[in-house]
Amino acid sequence: MNAPTFRQASLVPHQLVTHRLFTHWLPVAAARPGMSAPWWQWVASKDSLTTRLTVAGDTKAFRVQLLRQTVGFPLRDEALALGIAPRRYAWLREVALCVGNKPWVVARSVAPLSQLQGKGLEGLGERSLGSWLFRQPDLVRGPLYATRHQPRFVVEQSALLADSVWGRRSVFQHSGLSLLVQEYFLSSMADDLDLPSR
Numbered sequence: 001m002n003a004p005t006f007r008q009a010s011l012v013p014h015q016l017v018t019h020r021l022f023t024h025w026l027p028v029a030a031a032r033p034g035m036s037a038p039w040w041q042w043v044a045s046k047d048s049l050t051t052r053l054t055v056a057g058d059t060k061a062f063r064v065q066l067l068r069q070t071v072g073f074p075l076r077d078e079a080l081a082l083g084i085a086p087r088r089y090a091w092l093r094e095v096a097l098c099v100g101n102k103p104w105v106v107a108r109s110v111a112p113l114s115q116l117q118g119k120g121l122e123g124l125g126e127r128s129l130g131s132w133l134f135r136q137p138d139l140v141r142g143p144l145y146a147t148r149h150q151p152r153f154v155v156e157q158s159a160l161l162a163d164s165v166w167g168r169r170s171v172f173q174h175s176g177l178s179l180l181v182q183e184y185f186l187s188s189m190a191d192d193l194d195l196p197s198r
């Protein structure tokens with residue numbers, strides 16, 4: 001008699017936690033039905049976003065604006081994506097990718113601090129992390145996930161008004177380093193490139 005009651009009780013919190021952590025990010029293919037073809041080209045691409053933005057900006061200058069680079073704890077869902085404990089120190093980097101002085105994308109990258117040794121990323125400053133990553137010959141990119149939620153870190157950290165159309169994220173692996181890169185495409189980019197609202 002007791003067993004079913006016990007099973008039910010333990011199932012409910014598990015479902016709640018799963019729901020809270022996973023509803024925001026969908027495998028990119030599952031988000032595709034709600035996404036226009038032009039946005040799919042941006043969100044599902046696996047090559048360097050830095051390069052794509054530079055090309056799309058044409059004569060307008062591309063620039064990485066550093067919003068914050070620090071050591072801290074990852075968010076719970078970031079730790080989960082990296083497969084690490086939430087209370088493990090991580091390198092956190094938040095940037096705006098600007099084209100012609102307008103932020104088109106905001107990005108937050110997270111890596112376990114212990115894996116960063118000898119990579120020289122601390123001094124990256126306003127150089128593109130993507131340019132560095134895509135120069136690594138052993139680079140492997142994990143599956144892409146997409147979201148419609150707004151980037152929380154921008155609201156918390158800066159005066160920048162970031163109105164995201166689509167967000168995406170994936171984990172890069174390179175010689176013992178796992179790096180979660182989360183990128184949010186802003187409505188200013190949609191305006192400048194004449195992209196649909198979703």
Ligand SMILES: C=C(O[C@@H]1C=C(C(=O)O)C=C[C@H]1O)C(=O)O
Nearest residue numbers: 048049050095107127128129130
């Ligand atoms: C992953 C890339 O790197 C981009 C550059 C970033 C940076 O400098 O912090 C962060 C995320 C990306 O948007 C890329 O270009 O594809």
